[in-house]
Amino acid sequence: MLIGVVAIQGAVSEHIDMLKRLEVEAIPVKTKEDINSVDGLILPGGESTTIGRLLHLYNIDTVIKKRAMEGMPIFGTCAGMILLSKHINSYDQPTLGLIDATIVRNAFGRQIDSMEVDLTIKGFDSPFHAIFIRAPVVKEVGEGVEVLSEIPQGIVFIRQGNVLASSFHPELGTDLRIHKYFLDMVKKFLKK
Amino acid sequence: MNEAYGTIKVKRGLAEMLKGGVIMDVTSVEQAKIAEEAGAVAVMALERIPADVRKEGGVARMVDPKIAEDIMNAVSIPVMAKVRIGHFAEAQVLEAIGVDFIDESEVLTPADEVHHINKWDFKVPFVCGARDLGEALRRISEGAAMIRTKGEPGTGNIVEAVRHMRIVMDEIRKIQNMSEEELFVEAKELRAPIELVREVKQLGRLPVVNFAAGGIVTPADASLMMQLGADGIFVGSGIFKSENPKRRAEAIVAATTYYDRPDIVAKVSENLGKEMKGIDIRDLVEKDKMQIRGD
Numbered sequence: 017m018l019i020g021v022v023a024i025q026g027a028v029s030e031h032i033d034m035l036k037r038l039e040v041e042a043i044p045v046k047t048k049e050d051i052n053s054v055d056g057l058i059l060p061g062g063e064s065t066t067i068g069r070l071l072h073l074y075n076i077d078t079v080i081k082k083r084a085m086e087g088m089p090i091f092g093t094c095a096g097m098i099l100l101s102k103h104i105n106s107y108d109q110p111t112l113g114l115i116d117a118t119i120v121r122n123a124f125g126r127q128i129d130s131m132e133v134d135l136t137i138k139g140f141d142s143p144f145h146a147i148f149i150r151a152p153v154v155k156e157v158g159e160g161v162e163v164l165s166e167i168p169q170g171i172v173f174i175r176q177g178n179v180l181a182s183s184f185h186p187e188l189g190t191d192l193r194i195h196k197y198f199l200d201m202v203k204k205f206l207k208k
Numbered sequence: 209m210n211e212a213y214g215t216i217k218v219k220r221g222l223a224e225m226l227k228g229g230v231i232m233d234v235t236s237v238e239q240a241k242i243a244e245e246a247g248a249v250a251v252m253a254l255e256r257i258p259a260d261v262r263k264e265g266g267v268a269r270m271v272d273p274k275i276a277e278d279i280m281n282a283v284s285i286p287v288m289a290k291v292r293i294g295h296f297a298e299a300q301v302l303e304a305i306g307v308d309f310i311d312e313s314e315v316l317t318p319a320d321e322v323h324h325i326n327k328w329d330f331k332v333p334f335v336c337g338a339r340d341l342g343e344a345l346r347r348i349s350e351g352a353a354m355i356r357t358k359g360e361p362g363t364g365n366i367v368e369a370v371r372h373m374r375i376v377m378d379e380i381r382k383i384q385n386m387s388e389e390e391l392f393v394e395a396k397e398l399r400a401p402i403e404l405v406r407e408v409k410q411l412g413r414l415p416v417v418n419f420a421a422g423g424i425v426t427p428a429d430a431s432l433m434m435q436l437g438a439d440g441i442f443v444g445s446g447i448f449k450s451e452n453p454k455r456r457a458e459a460i461v462a463a464t465t466y467y468d469r470p471d472i473v474a475k476v477s478e479n480l481g482k483e484m485k486g487i488d489i490r491d492l493v494e495k496d497k498m499q500i501r502g503d
Contacts, residue, residue: 023228023465024228024465025227025228025229025249025440025464025465026224026225026226026227026228026229027221027224027225027227028227028228029227030224046465046466061224061225062225062226062227062228062229062249063225063226063229063249063250063285063286065244065247065284065285066229066247066248066249066285066461069247069461070247070461070462070465073462094225095225107284121284122284125306126280126306126307126308127222127286127306127308127309127332127333128213128214128303128306128308128331128332129213130213130218130221130222131211131212131213131215131218132211132212132215132217132218133210133211133212134210147217147218147221148218149218149221149222149225150222150225150286150308185221188217188221188224189217
């Protein structure tokens with residue numbers, strides 16, 4: 017199993033380190049060829065405008081969409097969640113549109129409103145310590161989107177088929193459960 | 209819900225989200241929009257860019273809060289702003305208006321020649337300049353969540369940024385092979401806390417991200433700094449002192465991501481137009497060097 021972490025910009029090494037701790041091979045990917053070589057893909061946190069612009073400029077977006085259609089699991093955190101969603105409130109920026117959700121960017125406010133908090137996540141038997149940094153939330157989801165966690169500010173963890181997205185950064189913490197959850201999706205995909 | 213704000217993780221975390229990106233100096237809403245559209249991961253709001261501070265002289269201070277606020281309202285990416293070294297009241301003002309990151313910067317005229325700001329007192333994260341590992345660790349011990357090379361701001365000359373990045377990387381490599389008793393001596397010589405020196409040995413890198421700043425003008429400059437180990441790039445005067453800021457900004461962004469792909473760096477370097485002229489560092493007299501401010 018080989019996982020790619022989209023390395024246009026952002027918290028790439030943090031995701032790779034988490035996957036290494038789970039004894040899974042992971043590489044930074046930033047070309048079309050790279051993306052065709054992996055079994056699962058992570059879109060990390062960073063600045064969604066920057067990542068989105070370069071994904072489009074270097075035609076990486078079309079390859080990601082093609083691989084997603086084939087069923088390859090994709091996990092987006094923060095900026096990655098924004099880029100995976102169909103709609104963004106009040107911003108005109110290109111996205112991959114792979115998950116039927118409407119995003120509110122910078123939903124918590126500015127950096128001083130960034131925070132850590134314990135979350136209840138569907139299917140987890142104890143709280144998950146989550147780090148939110150200038151984070152988005154999901155305001156609305158379409159049919160077929162499973163809400164895995166929600167706080168008063170909005171929905172923060174969702175899944176639609178082979179696409180998983182969180183507003184927070186599991187890669188900045190020490191809890192491996194969410195990365196494990198994603199790897200289970202990849203294992204199922206590879207069995208097919 | 210038990211929310212915790214302004215924690216180390218949240219502060220250092222924002223810096224981590226900026227990795228592999230370009231932070232651009234801007235003096236107006238128009239420039240900030242150009243920077244955002246070109247793919248900047250953040251903008252630095254300033255009254256004057258470093259090249260003009262250098263040319264015009266006088267005391268350089270924090271930006272007018274109104275300019276910072278207008279920029280914050282105009283772009284969706286993080287907005288940074290500079291304060292004078294040691295001027296914690298300027299930092300309080302910027303935190304009060306909600307600036308996302310504060311640069312305690314040698315580009316501005318220092319307000320305190322002995323003390324830096326106690327950055328632990330703030331919820332907003334800080335970035336500080338450093339010329340070597342000791343300086344970087346002293347700033348981290350004061351609460352900095354991000355480090356950048358000082359370089360020699362406003363010169364358009366990369367030589368000092370290269371020097372500072374190489375020194376930091378070299379000192380980190382040296383520490384890797386030290387025994388515990390050698391670490392004590394090293395901490396004393398670096399004038400840095402032993403705990404941080406130990407952490408550097410264990411991590412094999414600084415405990416916070418380390419960007420390159422000071423004199424970056426071309427896409428190849430950005431690629432050079434990334435290959436020397438920078439986590440990302442600050443461009444000060446290089447963009448808006450050039451003939452075609454938008455194209456140059458886009459080119460530096462692409463070269464920062466694809467720093468290890470000379471074919472892409474070559475392509476984006478074509479036809480960028482006239483760049484800022486720049487200054488030979490050897491032509492600067494000691495008192496005009498900004499990098500010696502704050503130690």
